[in-house]
Amino acid sequence: MEPLISIIIPIYNVEKYLNECIDSVINQTYKNLEIILINDGSPDKCGPICDQYKLKDDRIIVIHQKNKGLSGARNSGLEVASGDYIGFVDSDDWIGEKMYEVMLNLLLKYDLDIIECEANQTNHEIDYKTGSYDVAIENSFKALHRIIKNSSFPVWRRLYKKEIIKDSRFVLNKTSEDVYFMIDNIPKTNKMGYYGFPFYNYRANPTSIMRSxxxxxxxxxxxxxxxxxxxxxxxxxxxxxxxxxxxxxxxxxxxxxxxxxxxxxxxxxxxxxxxxxxxxxxxxxxxxxxxxxxxxxxxxxxxxxxxxxxxxxxxxxxxxxxxxxxxxxxxxxxxx
Incomplete structure (x- = not known):
């Protein structure tokens, strides 16, 4: 049986972008997904949007909760995730349709604990066929060196073997939660892969605390x-x-x-x-x-x-x- 990937999507006040985000996950070429939508007390129409998607796709789990912030929402997703592998997508972003198929294949081929891709910070998704990329295999020292040097901390860049992160949780009430999560988990790895294709499409949110x-x-x-x-x-x-x-x-x-x-x-x-x-x-x-x-x-x-x-x-x-x-x-x- 194909491995199950759990995708955790924390959601708050993003009704403008939410459909594009969820559609990009639903339409992945890799189909054995558990899609966990956490409505973190969103004041807009995000809650009903999540419920509508649940009716259309039985791979979707919806959690409605009082606002706990990004870390609290991700932690709620980790509590229920049952996949063999875990990924994160922020609800104002979207991903290329082959992201999890390619990343899982690389992870299995090279027996990796974590695989990482690049991010695309424009509004134009790149056609996967247009590029040829090699995967770099790293031990924990090389991975930490690259990640810290490039400040590539965001957790959504990676697909994780559940065994590596199953006991980890995001620190609450911090804006640098991804730094803590990375430092707690990368040292546990024996082998990590870096694949330079920008599958992840990152949207710079003007209302983000980091842009305030x-x-x-x-x-x-x-x-x-x-x-x-x-x-x-x-x-x-x-x-x-x-x-x-x-x-x-x-x-x-x-x-x-x-x-x-x-x-x-x-x-x-x-x-x-x-x-x-x-x-x-x-x-x-x-x-x-x-x-x-x-x-x-x-x-x-x-x-x-x-x-x-x-x-x-x-x-x-x-x-x-x-x-x-x-x-x-x-x-x-x-x-x-």
Whole structure:
């Protein structure tokens, strides 16, 4: 019998896009699917839309619940998923019709724990026939190195063997939940595959919290996730001295250190671009201290990282303010 794939789709306030999303899953060329729709207390017509689909396709399971957020909705899906393999699709996105057929075939062919594809961030789905792609087989070190270096954390990029993630749940009330989920699960893998075709079509949602004005929630969640990543992977690296394949321990540690600094410098700059969110400089001091603590010498550092390390906070603020003035002047000159 063909393996069963459970597809978990958390749904909230996306009635404009929901049909396209669900249709793309229903119309997969691989048919042995369990499609789990979690209506997470959506205030629009998403609930009735889900119920209508359930009447048309007996592969669909619908869960109606009070709003628990993205992580809570995904966790509800994980509680009921009965498939041999598990995938995630966000309800404002859609997927190519061969996504799960190709990914499952690769996963089985190479005896993988997880297979990952690329994402397409345009409104034009690519014809699968137009490209030829090889699958890269990675151990956990190589997979972590690539994922962290490219910040390719979203869980919807992957098809997971259920045995790998069956005991995992998404952390609640975080905007970086995918970082935690990845760090908790990729180290468990023996073999992971990366396939470069962009089966997943990602829609940039203008109402997403990550596209909203800069705020302290984004700061706290991002830094907490980055520090969690660092602490867990430093422990993982130190406990796996004999990595014989591909990426060495020091290479993975370097990409982790660079990731931490990149996250910190981003927020240090943003706090200075938007000083109104940090009127007492409390958060700037905290981030500056973390930059000092995590800094290491490297010729590849951006100038801003070096400035953040070696300049006092007020001088760094002066640098940011000068850049703001320069950018405004350049922008105004475009229209004169």
């Amino acid at each position: 004005p800069y705020n302290l929630t984004r700061l706290d969640d991002s830094i907490s996730a980055a520090l969690y990543l660092k602490n867990e992977l430093v422990s993982f690296i130190s406990n796996n001295k004999k990595n014989e394949q591909g990426v060495k321990q020091k290479e993975l540690l370097l990409v982790v250190q660079n990731f931490i600094l990149d996250q910190l410098i981003y927020h240090y700059k943003m706090l200075n671009y938007y000083p109104e969110v940090d009127p007492k400089h409390t958060n700037r001091k905290k981030v500056k201290n973390l930059i000092d603590k995590n800094y290491f010498n490297s010729k590849n550092h951006s100038p801003y990282i070096k400035f953040a390390k070696f300049l006092p906070e007020q001088l760094f603020k002066f640098l940011i303010d000068s850049n703001k003035i320069r950018h405004k002047a350049l922008k105004s000159n475009q229209f004169t």
